Amino acid sequence: VGARTGRDGIHGATFASEELSEDSDESSRPQVQVGDPFTEKLLLEASLELIASGAISGIQDMGAAGITSSASEMAGRGGSGVELEMTDVPVREDGMTPYEILLSESQERMLVVAHPGREDEVREILEKWELEAAVIGQVTDDGKFRILENGNVVGDIPALPLTDGCPTYEREGIESxxxxxxxxxxxxxxxxxxxxxxxxxxxxxxxxxxxxxxxxxxxxxxxxxxxxxxxxxxxxxxxxxxxxxxxxxxxxxxxxxxxxxxxxxxxxxxxxxxxxxxxxxxxxxxxxxxxxxxxxxxxxxxxxxxxxxxxxxxxxxxxxxxxxxxxxxxxxxxxxxxxxxxxxxxxxxxxxxxxxxxxxxxxxxxxxxxxxxxxxxxxxxxxxxxxxxxxxxxxxxxxxxxxxxxxxxxxxxxxxxxxxxxxxxxxxxxxxxxxxxxxxxxxxxxxxxxxxxxxxxxxxxxxxxxxxxxxxxxxxxxxxxxxxxxxxxxxxxxxxxxxxxxxxxxxxxxxxxxxxxxxxxxxxxxxxxxxxxxxxxxxxxxxx
Structure with missing residues (x-):
């Protein structure tokens, strides 16, 4: 729900952890998100109304890594899986690939899990606040993070290793x-x-x-x-x-x-x-x-x-x-x-x-x-x-x-x-x-x-x-x-x-x-x- 997805912010999360050189400025520009504080305010108000309505069971902001992190984190916390259809995601640029849609960090977006049968209620609340809502997938019970494009599977991996199951390690630290x-x-x-x-x-x-x-x-x-x-x-x-x-x-x-x-x-x-x-x-x-x-x-x-x-x-x-x-x-x-x-x-x-x-x-x-x-x-x-x-x-x-x-x-x-x-x-x-x-x-x-x-x-x-x-x-x-x-x-x-x-x-x-x-x-x-x-x-x- 919220704003449409664009190419701005792609690789923003990894760019935030990247060494730069004198040649980095021009090549880095597409990674900068374009924010709109007034749309953000509308989304905050709509989100509060969604929560109060009881029409949803979950909601998460799309921050670093966009849909990828939001969907996998929600699935991991819930002990479930998620299946997403990329062609159903509202986009503002033509020709966006599933890769770009998944990693876009466009601002003013939320990922919402609606109770079955109450999708129209969610849409009505978003329309009231002049925002957009689209059904882009569903929660599954197989623990998988599955990505579709026109019904074809283009990504299928366990959701948990992307969140709580990721490897951790401790490196050597020596003061300078x-x-x-x-x-x-x-x-x-x-x-x-x-x-x-x-x-x-x-x-x-x-x-x-x-x-x-x-x-x-x-x-x-x-x-x-x-x-x-x-x-x-x-x-x-x-x-x-x-x-x-x-x-x-x-x-x-x-x-x-x-x-x-x-x-x-x-x-x-x-x-x-x-x-x-x-x-x-x-x-x-x-x-x-x-x-x-x-x-x-x-x-x-x-x-x-x-x-x-x-x-x-x-x-x-x-x-x-x-x-x-x-x-x-x-x-x-x-x-x-x-x-x-x-x-x-x-x-x-x-x-x-x-x-x-x-x-x-x-x-x-x-x-x-x-x-x-x-x-x-x-x-x-x-x-x-x-x-x-x-x-x-x-x-x-x-x-x-x-x-x-x-x-x-x-x-x-x-x-x-x-x-x-x-x-x-x-x-x-x-x-x-x-x-x-x-x-x-x-x-x-x-x-x-x-x-x-x-x-x-x-x-x-x-x-x-x-x-x-x-x-x-x-x-x-x-x-x-x-x-x-x-x-x-x-x-x-x-x-x-x-x-x-x-x-x-x-x-x-x-x-x-x-x-x-x-x-x-x-x-x-x-x-x-x-x-x-x-x-x-x-x-x-x-x-x-």
Whole structure:
């Protein structure tokens, strides 16, 4: 059901795990799927109506490998077989072979198993949503995956070996000596700078990894059907559940540099950061999906990255009680033999019971107290600061305490429940200074100022720009500050008041031992919001 099948996306699943060279671009174009988000929305609504109607016994999205994977997976899970007639599949291009139809990854399609005699009901529902439905085969009891063309068998194999019965094996994984050397590098010389660190700070805010992604998300409609409760730009997006007080929050996270330097800890950190982003809007972390992007796993050091990252993800998900509901894998991501950073992207969802208690990342009112939840563990390894100032990816990445992360999550959710927070924002890339700037700038429409002082026995570079895990910047009215600190203590979460939200005219000021950052809010806004537009609008080499 849904859209017609075309040649777009053929071999998309295998292309996602293919090494590329300089000659790959043109030959790869036919493998790119052509999506239509509005048709996808119609299909989602039609699918929900199909399920509610009781006319179907099964439904599955057609993703990687198209009809092949959907049909074989449904047959394997059901302990049955399937017989499909390729000439009955609605196509949008002439002369498509069974091979192309089976492997097409055209978007906006579902495979549905209808109860006998209720096929017309399925068609009527799809027609209501201006979509197409066609009977292309039937479920069998012989356990076979059988393909017909004009009634002639062109493929006939057992279904189970395509899914649960496929072979598994474990390769040898050995960590790269190069990565070990980078991790053990002495970073002392990069932490000696003191005094006015505003120049470094503005450089950090302009980094595309830290700077506002507004230029990107404003390309898309983020308020379709007016269900959006929290728009892009904060810790998590939030969508209301119609007819209830509840909402769903969603976020994605991963720092490939941290995974590169220490795969297990880096993957754990991706899960932990995703969870922090959810609790910052008041959502209870519930489940994850993942997108595992790695180089060639036939190489021992790449297999090591993959294995350790999966183990780290499993450990964090177990600690947070967030099951992995699904995901996808893209391997062999190398160009001319050079692999991408290992990037296990975590997509996490959470549930908000009362939309009226949603909090945002931006500071709300001048005069509010700024509270730091968590502690700076004094680590600079793998940080954005090192990359921006020295083009260096090195050092031990920040350590991670899963139990402390879980307690932090619980503390923030309790504070949210008691409505004693005015804002909350995860502290990650760019460190404390960048996080405070993001809180002060908000969406750029009503920025506020910051006056903060952090007394830590750390080098100023580390205090301002270190990316220790397990930290959240919160703001609260002075009347609620003591309650916030008391709730933090109740959950054994270190917490301290570090400053005050000021008006915009007062500017941005952070003082640490032997160092400081002082800037006008207009300068921060130009760096943070202007960086990516300046990059994207700059003339290319051929235009210059």
């Amino acid at each position: 000596e190069e990565v070990i050397a980078l991790r053990e590098m002495d970073l002392t010389e990069h932490m000696t700078e003191e005094g006015d660190l505003t120049k470094d700070f503005l450089l950090l805010l302009r980094s595309p990894n830290v700077a506002s992604k507004r230029w990107i998300y404003e390309q898309y409609d983020t308020t379709v059907r007016t269900g959006t409760a929290v728009r892009p730009g904060g810790d998590s997006g939030v969508v209301r559940i119609r007819g209830t007080k509840r909402a769903i929050a969603a976020t994605t996270d991963c720092n490939g540099r941290l995974v590169y330097l220490e795969p297990r800890t880096g993957a754990m950190a991706a899960v932990a950061e995703a969870a922090r982003n959810l609790v910052c809007v008041g959502a209870l972390p519930t489940a994850i999906t993942n997108n595992l992007n790695f180089g060639n796993p036939l190489k021992t050091h790449i297999y090591y990255q993959l294995r350790e990252a999966v183990l780290g993800m499993r450990e964090a998900c177990s600690a947070f009680e967030t099951p992995v509901t699904g995901g996808n894998v893209s391997l062999f991501n190398e160009t001319d033999g050079k692999a991408i950073y290992p990037t296990p992207v975590i997509g996490m969802v959470g549930v908000i019971d009362d939309v009226s208690k949603i909090i945002h990342h931006a500071f709300k009112s001048a005069g509010d107290d700024i509270v730091l939840l968590g502690t700076n563990s004094g680590e600079i390894g793998g940080s954005e600061y090192l990359y921006v100032t020295s083009k260096l990816v090195a050092g031990n990445p920040p350590s991670l305490d899963l139990e402390a992360e879980r307690l932090l999550q619980q503390a923030v959710l309790k504070m949210n429940h008691e409505e004693v927070l005015n804002s909350a924002h995860d502290c990650s890339q760019g460190g404390l200074a960048a996080t405070l700037a993001e809180c002060a700038l908000g969406n750029g429409e009503t920025p506020l100022g910051v006056s903060a002082e952090v007394d830590e026995d750390l080098a100023p570079i580390v205090s301002l720009f270190g990316e220790s895990h397990g930290r959240i910047i919160a703001s609260t009215s002075p009347d609620n500050t003591e309650r916030v600190l008391a709730l933090a203590a109740l959950y054994d979460v270190p917490a301290k008041r570090i400053g005050t939200v000021t008006d915009m005219a007062s500017g941005f000021s952070i003082k640490v031992r032997s160092g400081s950052v002082q800037a006008r809010m207009t300068d921060l806004a130009e760096a943070y919001f202007g960086s990516i537009p300046n990059i994207m609008d700059a003339p290319t080499g051929s235009e210059a």
